[in-house]
Amino acid sequence: MSTAHIECNAVTKRYGRATILENISLGISKGEFVSLIGPSGCGKSTLLKSISGLASLTSGKITIDGKSPRRARKQMSFIFQDATLLPWRTVESNIALGLELDGVARKEREEKIKELLSLVGLDHVTKSYPRELSGGMKMRVSIARALASRPEVLLMDEPFAALDEITRDRMNEELLRLREEHRWTAVFVTHSVAEAVFLSNRIIVLSAHPGRIACDLKVPLAYPRTNETRTSNEFESLVSQVSHALREGTSVDTEKAEL
Amino acid sequence: MKQKMIQLANGLLVFGVLIALWYFIIWWRDMPAFMLPSPLRVLQAANARHSELLASFLITAEEAAGGLAASIVGGTIIALLFAQSRWLRSTLYPYTILLQTVPIIAVAPLILMWVGYGSSSVLLIAFVVCLPPIIANTTQGLVSVEENLVQLFTMHNASHLQVLFKLRLPHAMPSLFTGIRISAGISLIGAITGELFAGSNKVGEGGLGYSILYAMAQVETDYLYALVAACTVLGFTFFFLAMFAEWYVLHNWHESVRTFEAAQK
Numbered sequence: 243m244s245t246a247h248i249e250c251n252a253v254t255k256r257y258g259r260a261t262i263l264e265n266i267s268l269g270i271s272k273g274e275f276v277s278l279i280g281p282s283g284c285g286k287s288t289l290l291k292s293i294s295g296l297a298s299l300t301s302g303k304i305t306i307d308g309k310s311p312r313r314a315r316k317q318m319s320f321i322f323q324d325a326t327l328l329p330w331r332t333v334e335s336n337i338a339l340g341l342e343l344d345g346v347a348r349k350e351r352e353e354k355i356k357e358l359l360s361l362v363g364l365d366h367v368t369k370s371y372p373r374e375l376s377g378g379m380k381m382r383v384s385i386a387r388a389l390a391s392r393p394e395v396l397l398m399d400e401p402f403a404a405l406d407e408i409t410r411d412r413m414n415e416e417l418l419r420l421r422e423e424h425r426w427t428a429v430f431v432t433h434s435v436a437e438a439v440f441l442s443n444r445i446i447v448l449s450a451h452p453g454r455i456a457c458d459l460k461v462p463l464a465y466p467r468t469n470e471t472r473t474s475n476e477f478e479s480l481v482s483q484v485s486h487a488l489r490e491g492t493s494v495d496t497e498k499a500e501l
Numbered sequence: 502m503k504q505k506m507i508q509l510a511n512g513l514l515v516f517g518v519l520i521a522l523w524y525f526i527i528w529w530r531d532m533p534a535f536m537l538p539s540p541l542r543v544l545q546a547a548n549a550r551h552s553e554l555l556a557s558f559l560i561t562a563e564e565a566a567g568g569l570a571a572s573i574v575g576g577t578i579i580a581l582l583f584a585q586s587r588w589l590r591s592t593l594y595p596y597t598i599l600l601q602t603v604p605i606i607a608v609a610p611l612i613l614m615w616v617g618y619g620s621s622s623v624l625l626i627a628f629v630v631c632l633p634p635i636i637a638n639t640t641q642g643l644v645s646v647e648e649n650l651v652q653l654f655t656m657h658n659a660s661h662l663q664v665l666f667k668l669r670l671p672h673a674m675p676s677l678f679t680g681i682r683i684s685a686g687i688s689l690i691g692a693i694t695g696e697l698f699a700g701s702n703k704v705g706e707g708g709l710g711y712s713i714l715y716a717m718a719q720v721e722t723d724y725l726y727a728l729v730a731a732c733t734v735l736g737f738t739f740f741f742l743a744m745f746a747e748w749y750v751l752h753n754w755h756e757s758v759r760t761f762e763a764a765q766k
Contacts, residue, residue, distance in 0.1 A: 317654060322653065326647070326650055329754045330671045330672075344657060
């Protein structure tokens with residue numbers, strides 16, 4: 243067997259007659275930050291949910307450290323597109339949710355939460371309810387909740403898609419800062435090419451109908467990445483490279499649709 | 502603040518106009534007091550028999566509140582069961598609609614036959630009318646949880662009971678309170694309807710509904726009006742208590758209670 247942390251082997255997913263994912267094989271090593279990008283309908287979210295074990299496969303196999311996704315759930319955290327906070331819980335008790343479900347003792351929970359709150363810069367709103375928070379703050383709570391269980395794998399499904407661009411950029415930088423401290427393996431689904439290039443050290447471009455890997459690309463930019471990274475020539479050439487691959491994948495798709 | 506004062510003044514003005522209209526009708530049609538007593542006479546009757554009136558008021562309040570409380574507990578339990586499976590819902594839900602569509606006046610005599618005269622059958626009638634709104638609203642709240650939230654719980658290998666009590670039930674609270682608000686109003690209709698049939702075991706120990714029948718039979722019209730006014734006061738009390746409970750439980754996190762805050766402005 244290979245040494246990959248997350249291993250997708252000939253993953254195929256069909257809904258009725260539609261093929262969402264076709265024969266996707268992919269190995270992700272420990273500590274990698276991989277972005278999945280592609281047009282709508284390319285199955286990037288489905289692939290992510292399959293890795294988490296929330297969606298089942300038609301055929302093929304996914305393993306995390308050799309274990310099935312369901313068995314590996316304790317090592318993984320999932321961050322959803324909307325913050326999915328419980329509106330009746332305060333910030334701190336939202337962050338505590340995962341620990342509570344995992345059966346962590348109250349005392350230990352409180353210590354961890356304190357640490358997480360300062361880590362994501364939410365010390366001043368611990369007792370606030372989600373409806374009192376901005377979109378960016380809600381996402382921060384969501385991230386803190388995901389990190390609370392000290393995951394080895396962080397799965398993110400377009401977490402910043404609903405945020406405005408300035409907030410999104412800031413959240414991107416923050417996410418990388420958090421990664422410096424814990425080094426989880428990340429699989430990140432996004433629509434934004436710039437976001438993918440900024441965050442990842444590897445980008446998988448998927449084409450649609452059926453979802454296939456169109457391009458597997460390394461991002462050689464050095465970490466830590468800052469706002470300056472975004473203005474470098476290297477960054478821009480990578481963005482255009484990915485955009486090109488994305489268009490390529492999409493045009494194949496439209497040709498097929500015309501046939 | 503100024504707007505509030507104007508609103509209050511308008512409300513009082515309408516009240517004054519209605520009272521004036523009442524006196525005008527008595528004067529204009531030369532109404533005898535046994536048909537339409539003056540507001541003053543009603544007030545006097547209420548004052549003269551205030552302990553009796555208060556006793557009736559409390560009996561009805563207790564029966565309605567008992568029926569409502571029982572329906573909140575029972576309805577929530579039934580809704581929790583309904584939330585377990587679509588099959589159970591589709592099989593049993595039509596019967597709650599049946600319960601709601603059968604006029605309570607038609608069912609009341611049956612309940613009397615089973616339970617007998619007195620407060621317990623009145624409470625049961627109030628319970629029966631209160632139950633369907635609680636079941637319907639709470640079930641809706643339990644079932645309409647966002648899929649992502651359920652998946653979040655799944656990622657933590659949450660048990661069925663954890664999903665039910667940490668996710669579905671709190672999510673259903675606003676719906677439960679909508680049900681309670683509806684049921685609070687109709688609990689009184691149930692209780693008074695029940696009393697019209699079941700009344701009391703002993704004379705002078707019945708609630709408002711029973712006393713209304715009694716006052717009508719005795720042609721104590723002054724007191725009859727006082728009883729009707731007492732029913733209205735009781736209705737308002739229930740409505741506001743339900744609103745307050747909803748606000749108290751939900752105002753921290755839910756938007757719906759803002760309508761209550763807005764209504765107060």
